Amino acid sequence: MNKDIERKVIAILEILSNYTEPIGANTISEKLLEKGIELSDRAVRYHLKIMDERGLTKVVGKKGRLITEKGREEIKKALVADKLGFIISKIENLAYQVTLDKSTGKGTVILNLSVIPKKDLKKALNIMKDILKKGYGISEKIIIFDEEEEEISPGVFVPEKSVIIGTVCSVTIHGILIKNGIPVSAKFAGVLEVKENEPIRFLEAITYNGSTLDPLEIFIKSRMTSLSSVVKRGEGKVLATFREIPNSAREDAQNIIEMLKDIGIKGKIYLGKPNQEIFGIPVTQETSALVIVGGLNPIAGIIEANIEAENKAMSILYNYEQLQPIKEYL
Known part of the structure; x- marks a missing residue:
């Protein structure tokens, strides 16, 4: 053929x-x-x-x-x-469609979707709550689709005896920055080592350009995280993404990141110093690093607890106003 x-x-x-x-x-x-x-x-x-x-x-x-x-x-x-380059193209396309307003908290965000057995929902939510409280997710607001056969997006249905959990994807931050005139270059996703509740260095990395699959999904399937240890003892391995922004936009980016906390986007975000490496990774000249924790960290945590989960990163655009704090589901 x-x-x-x-x-x-x-x-x-x-x-x-x-x-x-x-x-x-x-x-x-x-x-x-x-x-x-x-x-x-x-x-x-x-x-x-x-x-x-x-x-x-x-x-x-x-x-x-x-x-x-x-x-x-x-x-x-x-x-x-x-398929090479598909992931970076998907990131750029979805980021451009984010409409979340940093002041009002209204507009669309990107959701990761995770299918888990309905019987494990309460256990999963308690694990996720602790991870999100520590800042290892983008927002403590989530959404749960629990009506069997409900179509939540064209061709996406809730399976029998299952629920779908929607968590905010880190690409949402990428999109908000673009919306506010800040160029962002997505480089890679990786596994970040944490000690004494502080990130130390990247242990593993997969570039977006060189992968046909979402890197965070690969790390999760390979059981390369230890979120439970990070939550309990302040040390372990978490998922994070690495981006670069122009030095000239650094101050504006910092201000936007601070504003996002007021609308519930409180995940850990690390903005590097101009032209300086961060967590062992050098940056391109005239840029600053932007490291954002992975939106799938809470799901990685429930998989560590042997709860089955089928993930689809960067899955759909969804109205942020329809999400609820995770505690409302408990």
Whole structure:
């Protein structure tokens, strides 16, 4: 199969992977156009027929197609080179869409979504509360979707016997700074060592440009955090992201970060000195480092406690006003 057709097949599979219900050629054609691929309904049906024969999709009556497990595996294997840079592009696109006003606390933020068993919710919330209280998350405000089969975003449904927890993503800070005229360059996400309640150095890092997956999800799946130890003893490993801003914008950035505390964005943020390294990482000349704790730290903490969680970082845009302090759910 030539590379052009293969790219279209993968694009269709990626669209189908976002849906739990079958969809038809018309919907797929519309979603492909959003990806910059123009295919008529007829052309989509042609590709779907090929995909059916390969076992990548299956027909569900007249409703349309569903992706198969083989199709999901194909996404993971296919065209890795094409996916390089996907994460940084996603960050920039989502950050641009953040509308949260630093003064009023109204507008959209980016949420990470995590699916956990409903039976473990109370235990999970208590763990998350302690982590957020220590500042190892972006905001103590969260949202819980607990109505089974509720569609919280196109193609995103609450699974049976599960709940979805939405936590504020660190890219929200990126977006707020951009909205206020401050250029931000996202560099990497990593594992940050903490001793005596203070960050010491980055132990691990994955650059956004060099990864096809969200780095924080990789670290969580690899069990590389120790949030429980950080909360109880003030030492351990947490997730954090590393960015750079121009030195000329440093003072404005500092003022914005302080203002955000008044609207509940109180997570730990470290602004480096101009042209100086921070936590063992040098910066580009004429820039200052901006280290923001990972929004998925609370979820990493519940996974440490052996609670199953399926995470999707940088998942959806959501109105910040609809989030509630975590204590309201306990």
